Amino acid sequence: MSAVPYxxxxxxxxxxxNVQLGIWLFLASEVMLFGGLFSAxxxxxxxxxxxxxxxxxxxWSALANTLLLAAATATLKTGTATVSGLRLRxxxxxGFAIAFCVSKLSEYASFIGAGLGPAASTQMATYYLLTxxxxxxxxxxxxxxxxxxxTAGDERSVVRNRVEATTLYWLFVDMxxxxxxxxxxxx
Amino acid sequence: xxARWFSLDHKIIGLQYxxxxxxxxxxxxxxxxxxxxxxxxxxxxxxLIGSLLGSQNVAQGIMLPEFYNQLGAMHGTIMIFLGVxxxxxxGFGNYLVPLQVGASDMAFPRLNMLSYWIYxxxxxxxxxxxFVPGGAANSGWTxxxxxxxxxxxxxxxxxxxxxxxITSSLLGSINIIVTIxxxxxxxxxxxxxxxxxWAQLVTAFLLLLAFPPLEAAGLxxxxxxxxxxxxxxxxxxxVGNKVAAVAGGGNPLLWQHLFWFLGHPEVYVLILPxxxxxxxxxxxxxxKPLWGYRLxxxxxxxxxxxxxxxxxHHMFLTGMGTTMSAFFQTTTMxxxxxxxxxxxxxxxxxxxxxxxxxxxxxxxxxxLPMFGLGGLTGLPLGLAASDIHLHDTYYVVGHFHYVVAPxxxxxxxxxxYYWFPKVTGRMLDERLGRLHFAGSFICMNAVFMPMFIQGLxxxxxxxxxxxxGYSHAHGLQKWNVMQGWAAWTLGLVQLxxxxxxAVTLWRGRRVSDNPWDxxxxxxxxxxxxxxxxxxxxxxxxxxxxxxxxxxxxxxxxPQHEPAKTGTAPVSETGTAPVSSRPPA
Numbered sequence: 001m002s003a004v005p006y007x008x009x010x011x012x013x014x015x016x017x018n019v020q021l022g023i024w025l026f027l028a029s030e031v032m033l034f035g036g037l038f039s040a041x042x043x044x045x046x047x048x049x050x051x052x053x054x055x056x057x058x059x060w061s062a063l064a065n066t067l068l069l070a071a072a073t074a075t076l077k078t079g080t081a082t083v084s085g086l087r088l089r090x091x092x093x094x095g096f097a098i099a100f101c102v103s104k105l106s107e108y109a110s111f112i113g114a115g116l117g118p119a120a121s122t123q124m125a126t127y128y129l130l131t132x133x134x135x136x137x138x139x140x141x142x143x144x145x146x147x148x149x150x151t152a153g154d155e156r157s158v159v160r161n162r163v164e165a166t167t168l169y170w171l172f173v174d175m176x177x178x179x180x181x182x183x184x185x186x187x
Numbered sequence: 188x189x190a191r192w193f194s195l196d197h198k199i200i201g202l203q204y205x206x207x208x209x210x211x212x213x214x215x216x217x218x219x220x221x222x223x224x225x226x227x228x229x230x231x232x233x234x235l236i237g238s239l240l241g242s243q244n245v246a247q248g249i250m251l252p253e254f255y256n257q258l259g260a261m262h263g264t265i266m267i268f269l270g271v272x273x274x275x276x277x278g279f280g281n282y283l284v285p286l287q288v289g290a291s292d293m294a295f296p297r298l299n300m301l302s303y304w305i306y307x308x309x310x311x312x313x314x315x316x317x318f319v320p321g322g323a324a325n326s327g328w329t330x331x332x333x334x335x336x337x338x339x340x341x342x343x344x345x346x347x348x349x350x351x352x353i354t355s356s357l358l359g360s361i362n363i364i365v366t367i368x369x370x371x372x373x374x375x376x377x378x379x380x381x382x383x384x385w386a387q388l389v390t391a392f393l394l395l396l397a398f399p400p401l402e403a404a405g406l407x408x409x410x411x412x413x414x415x416x417x418x419x420x421x422x423x424x425x426v427g428n429k430v431a432a433v434a435g436g437g438n439p440l441l442w443q444h445l446f447w448f449l450g451h452p453e454v455y456v457l458i459l460p461x462x463x464x465x466x467x468x469x470x471x472x473x474x475k476p477l478w479g480y481r482l483x484x485x486x487x488x489x490x491x492x493x494x495x496x497x498x499x500h501h502m503f504l505t506g507m508g509t510t511m512s513a514f515f516q517t518t519t520m521x522x523x524x525x526x527x528x529x530x531x532x533x534x535x536x537x538x539x540x541x542x543x544x545x546x547x548x549x550x551x552x553x554x555l556p557m558f559g560l561g562g563l564t565g566l567p568l569g570l571a572a573s574d575i576h577l578h579d580t581y582y583v584v585g586h587f588h589y590v591v592a593p594x595x596x597x598x599x600x601x602x603x604y605y606w607f608p609k610v611t612g613r614m615l616d617e618r619l620g621r622l623h624f625a626g627s628f629i630c631m632n633a634v635f636m637p638m639f640i641q642g643l644x645x646x647x648x649x650x651x652x653x654x655x656g657y658s659h660a661h662g663l664q665k666w667n668v669m670q671g672w673a674a675w676t677l678g679l680v681q682l683x684x685x686x687x688x689a690v691t692l693w694r695g696r697r698v699s700d701n702p703w704d705x706x707x708x709x710x711x712x713x714x715x716x717x718x719x720x721x722x723x724x725x726x727x728x729x730x731x732x733x734x735x736x737x738x739x740x741x742x743x744x745p746q747h748e749p750a751k752t753g754t755a756p757v758s759e760t761g762t763a764p765v766s767s768r769p770p771a
Contacts, residue, residue: 004292007371018294018369025361029395036403036445040418043441050423119415122436129410129418133403 008157023165028173030137034176037133041126041183052123055185058107060186064101069138069177072096073170076145076163083152086159090149093170097142103134130180138175144169193304195296196718200303201282208273211310212596213681215265222258225250227671233441240313243322252651256325257341259649264327264345267457268352269310270596275460276356276394277306277600280363280387282610286709286716287381289725289747293367302358309351314580317346327649329450332419332442336411337426346409353402360391367391372708374727378481379746381707381731382470385484386463387493390456397495404445408558410439418442441504443767444626446499455494457591458558459487461598462529465551468601469533471705472548473540474742476732479532486525486532494521503571504578512571519569523643526562530555544678545703547621550601552593553628561589564639579649582642600627600684607688608702612714613695619687626680633673637666704743707731711747 004182010017016024045052079085111117111124118128146164152159194200195656224233232248233240244254285293293299316323321339335342368386371380385472407418415433419442422435470477477483499507499515534555542548564586567573577583600623608614646660653667654660702709714720733744 002298003288004294004370007294011369014368016369021294021365021369022361025364025395026357029357029361029399031401032396033399036400036448037406039400040403040407040441040445043419043444044436044438047438048436115668117414118410119417119434121434122417125410125414125416125418125434128414128416129407133406 008161012109019161019165023168027168030172030176034133034179037130038179038183041130044126045121048122050121055127057187058110061103061107062181065100066177068096068100068103068180069174072100072141073167073174076170077167081156081160086152086163087149090145090152094142094145094149096109097138097145101135104131127184130184134173134176134180137176141166141170141173188316192585195292196298197281197285197293197296198610198720200299201280202279203303204273204277204281204306205279207307208270208278211265212270212274214314215270216678216681218258218262218265220674221250222255222262223671223674225255225651226667228592228668229652229655232278235276243287253322253325255651256327256649257323260324260327260345261313261317262328263322264313266591266708267328267453268349269306269313271457271591271599272356272453274386274599275304275308275464275595276363276390276600277359279464279599279606280359280390282368283606284384284387285370286712286720287384287707288367288370289708289721289727290370291719291721291724292365293362294369295362295375296494298358299362301356302362303366305351305355305358310356312344312348316341316348317636319344320618324444329446330442331446332408332411333421333426333593334425335408336419343412346405346412346618349405350402350409353398353405356394356398360394363387363391365451372727374747375708378484379727379730381463382466382477382480382483382487383460383463385487386459386466387509388457389487393452393459393491394458397449397456400445401449402443407624408442420499426569436506440502440507443502443505444499447501448495448669449497452491452494454587454590455490456750457595459490461554461558461595462487462533464598464602464605465554466533467707468547468551468605470732470734471605471703472543472545472551474543474734475540475556476734477534478536478538480730480732483529483532486528490522490525493518493525493625497522500569500574503574511569516569516571520566523562523566523569530559530562538542546615546617546624547601547605547606549621549624549722550597550604553599553624554601557589557593557597557631561586561591561594565591575629576578577642579647580642581638581648582593582644584640584648585638588635588638592635593628595628597631598759600624607708608698609709609714611692611695613629613691613696614698614702615691615695617676619683619690623680623683623687626683627677630677634670635678637670641666647683679733701745704741706733706743706745708746711745 003019005011006017007019009016010020012160014021072093075089075096079089111127116124118125148159148162148166152160191199194203198456221233221236224231230249232706233245233250237245237248240250240254244251244257274409281299313323319340321341323341324335324345325337326335326338326342330342330345367380367384377541407416410416411420417433417435419439420431420433420435420437421439424431424433424435430689466477466483496518497515499511500519503512504516527532537552564582567582568577568586604620605616641654641660641663644659644663646654646663648659650657650660653664655664698714700712700714703710708725708727709716711725726749728749729744729746731746733739735742736744
C-alpha cells in the first residue's frame, strides 16, 4: 500500500479530490486572514479622530490595476490545453500580474514622494498594510504560475487539477482586490 | 542521510515533531524552574548556575527584572506554540491520524515535511531571540501593545517566529483535514472514527480558521515596530514622560481582540487532542465501549464552533462596555456545557468497566479531575463581576495551568505510554511509569493548587519580587517557597521518564503488534508500521470501541476483522449491542 488515492479522481462520497478540498481549505484560512485585516481597518476607521477621506487621486490607477488583475486571471483560465498553449497562458497571466506589481510599486513611490509613507497617518498605514499583503498574494500567484509552467509536461489530468486550483486562488486574489479598491479609493 | 531527515513518511515526521516539541517542553520548563527561584527567594543569588546566565541577565547572581520578564513571556510562548501544540497536533496527529483512518500516508506528504521544517525554523528564531540585544520578548506571551510596540528587539524576533509557526500549523491543519475526509478506509464512516480522529479534525479547523487573524495582528505589530506605523498606538501616548512621536490614532484594544480571537480557540487546540488521547486510552482500559460516543462527537464540534465566540471574556477589564461583557459572559457559560458533556461521558464510561490500571490509564484517569478542576475554576473568571477581583491574579494562572499542565500534559504522557509499544515494539517499564505518574501528580498539584489561594488573596501575576514588596501578599510568600521546591522536584521526577525511555529502547520488553488488545486500525498493522502503513488496504466493519463484544473470540472485535457468522449483530453506528451494556 503506497500511493495516496484521490489526488486526481474525485472521492465518490465527498465529491472532491484532495487538491480541490485542500485549496478550498486554504482559501478559507485566507478569508480569516483578510477578515482580520479588514476588521482592523473598520475598527480603526470608525474610531479615527479625524474622518478618513478616500484616496481618490489614485482612483484611475486603481481602476487600471483592477483590469490588469482581471486579465491575469482570465488569461490563465482560457485558451488551449496543449503544453505550449498552457505555457503561453501562464506567461500572459504572469505578465499582467507583474504589470500589476509594478503599477503598485509606482503608486507607493508617488505616495512616499508626497510625504505619505506608512508612518504618516494610521489611514496610510492601513493602505500599505492591505495593499502590501495583497501584493504578496499576487507574488504567491506568480510562483504558482511558474510552477505550472515548469510542470506543464506532466500528465494531463494532474495539470488540469493544478490549473483549476491556481485559477481559484487568482479569483480569490481578485475579489480581495475589489474589496480593497472600493474601501481605499472610493468610500 | 538527507532522505532520513527530510522524510515524507508521516510517521517519521510525527516522531520528528514529537521529539523536537519535547525538547521545547523541557526548555520551557527550564525557564520556569529558573523563574521560580526568583519567586521563592526574591533578590537572592541563583545557586550553581547563576554565574552562567550572562551579565545582561543577572547581577552578582541575582536575576534582573528584564530577564525575569523574558522568562515569563518565553515560558508561555514556548510551552504553547513550540511544545504542547506541536506535540499534540504535529506529533500525535501526524503519527496516528493516517493510521487510524487506514490511510497509507497524509494526503500531502511533501507539505507535511515542509510544515515540520517551518516549525523548526520558527523555533530556532524564537530561541535565537535570547541572544539579541535586550534579550528575548519580554511583554508577556500575549504581547499586548503599547508595551510590546515599544519593547526591545526581541519582540520583533518573536513576531517573525510566530509568523513562521502560524504558517506551519496552517499547512499542517489542511493536511490533517484532507487526510481525514478523503483518505478514510472503505467502511470507515464518520461515526466509526475513533474519537481521537474527531478531536484532531475539530482542532485542525480551529488552527485553520483562528490562527490567521493573529497573523494579521502580528503583521500590524511588526509594521508598528519596523515601519513606524501606529496601529496599536493611541494619540497622545506618553512613553518615558514624553509624548511619543507617532502618528497615533491607533487602538491597543484592536490587538487584544485579534490576539484573543486566536487565543481562545487555542485553548481548545490545547485540550481537544488531549481529550482524544484520553478517550482512546480509557476505552481500551475499561474494556467496554465509550459511553455517549455520538454525544462526545457532537460536543466536540459544538465546542469548536463556540470557541470562536468567547474571546472577549479575556477583556472584561478593558472598558469595552457592559453590553459586550454580557454577550461574552453568556457565550462563555454556554461553552462550558460541551466540555462537561465530554468529561462526564468519559467518567460515566468507567462505570461497569473492568478497569486495567496501566500507566497510560493512570495518566488518563488523572486527566479527568485535573481538567475538571481547571474548567470549574474558569467559571468565576467567565463571570464579569467576579473576574474584576480575580483578573490578572495567580488565580488565573492556576486556572489555565490546571487545564494545560496536569490536564493536557498528563493526557500527552498517557498517549506516549500507550503508543510507545506501537512506535518502538517495546513496552515502557510499568514500575518506573507508575513512579513517574505518582511523582508528577503530587508535584503538579503542589505547584498549582496554592495559586488559587494566592490569587484569591489578590496577589498579581508577573510580579518580579513574588509579591514581597506588597503588604497584602506578605503572608503568601511561604506558598512561593513550596511551589518552587515542588517545581524543582517535578523536574527531577521527569528524569524517571527519560530513564524509562532510554532503558526501554536499549533492552525493554518486546511486545506483539497489539499488546493492549486494542480495536482501532493502528494496531492492525506491523510494529513499527512500515512505510505505507498497511500491507494491504484495510476495510472497516464496525465502530472504534467494540470491547466486550458478545460472541467475540477474545473480549474485543478489531475494526478491520470481518464479522464471522454466529456473532452478535453490530449496529451501523458503532455502538455496542444493547445486551453488552451494564444494566441501567
